[in-house]
């Protein structure tokens with residue numbers, strides 16, 4: 001249940017006030033539990049040990065890519081030297097060097113990949129896999145795509161045992177690749193005050209955790225030009241979004257902006273700015289202004305002008321982030337079918353209309369991927385999920401009325417339902433219906449283990465990965481991951497969000513649930 005969101009928001013504000021002490025240019029120190037266990041490791045005698053700077057050779061395919069930048073930055077910091085990358089030629093140097101590139105960039109890299117082909121998955125290393133080959137004389141980092149070279153460089157640097165000066169990397173061969181393709185996090189962006197922590201998250205923690213997708217729930221906290229009256233609070237500018245996108249590109253993270261559509265138009269006594277500035281869109285305008293007795297307001301999916309306004313907001317966020325995907329939210333819609341326009345139409349049809357209208361714009365007109373929460377498509381009784389993680393208000397039948405190319409974020413936060421251990425039947429159900437599904441867990445390691453275990457059992461091209469939801473701002477997340485903010489305590493906050501994020505990231509990459 002998401003009713004905890006307000007507490008998370010307050011914690012986020014607290015965390016912003018207690019800005020964590022961030023480490024030096026080398027980035028936040030990586031914790032032992034964040035080091036991935038590679039799928040293939042072969043040890044070798046000795047180490048690649050340098051007291052003076054080794055040559056940095058970068059393959060032609062990576063010349064314009066940020067993949068080698070972590071390597072370059074580490075070398076510059078350790079050797080206090082400008083490390084201009086050189087292009088490798090046929091004859092490799094006799095002095096110590098690090099060569100990073102794709103197979104086609106050098107015969108030595110091609111040979112390294114060929115030598116290990118038999119042990120790799122059927123399709124090879126994939127877009128994010130890499131091979132490291134370390135001898136006392138040199139290091140090779142080979143990959144199929146730039147993202148793999150980036151993760152290879154990070155993995156190499158994490159093996160470095162030198163304290164402050166030089167490099168000491170134990171010799172051996174490492175081949176690794178992620179089991180799950182989309183390793184994501186969802187968070188709330190409520191203010192420009194979140195920006196420093198968002199930058200830290202994108203540049204340090206997501207790469208460490210090997211997460212490659214970040215859903216930014218922005219809602220009305222953006223300075224909309226088409227509808228300035230809908231902008232709420234200290235909102236992000238277009239330049240802020242572009243800056244975040246640049247950082248994300250540099251760290252191989254895809255940003256997915258999000259507006260919670262249809263439902264969640266209020267939270268406790270606060271009504272969000274869309275319905276405040278456009279009360280004509282309110283599905284229940286007669287409900288008390290302080291929202292007493294209701295969970296969240298909804299907009300009316302049948303109002304003839306709602307789409308024009310919402311599409312303009314979506315377009316602005318998509319353009320600001322140059323986004324290739326958009327998340328429309330749509331969870332926990334309880335108020336539906338009440339206004340004179342909607343009354344008499346089944347809730348499944350009203351919900352499907354809202355989904356189809358958004359799909360027509362996001363996928364049809366803008367040619368983007370569309371994501372949404374999956375709960376309204378699930379039958380709360382048949383699945384035993386209840387009325388929060390699934391629907392008891394007649395919307396479940398909408399699943400057969402919407403296009404199958406929507407990616408369904410299937411959030412489930414409990415570990416048992418109706419007294420029995422959770423089996424999360426929706427992960428399979430959505431795939432059987434033809435949808436791609438993104439299982440989404442939250443704040444306890446047990447929930448994360450059980451849900452990712454279910455995802456791994458149901459692997460197919462319709463199971464895209466694992467999504468860590470946080471219901472927090474970046475300050476709370478960075479504070480939690482760095483240890484500068486204690487994990488929230490208390491009945492409603494049971495669990496340990498940073499530990500749950502770490503566990504999910506580890507399982508998504510390694511593909512093993514463990515104990």
Ligand SMILES: [Zn+2]
Pocket residue numbers: 283299300301302303337338339340341342343
């Ligand atoms: Zn209506």
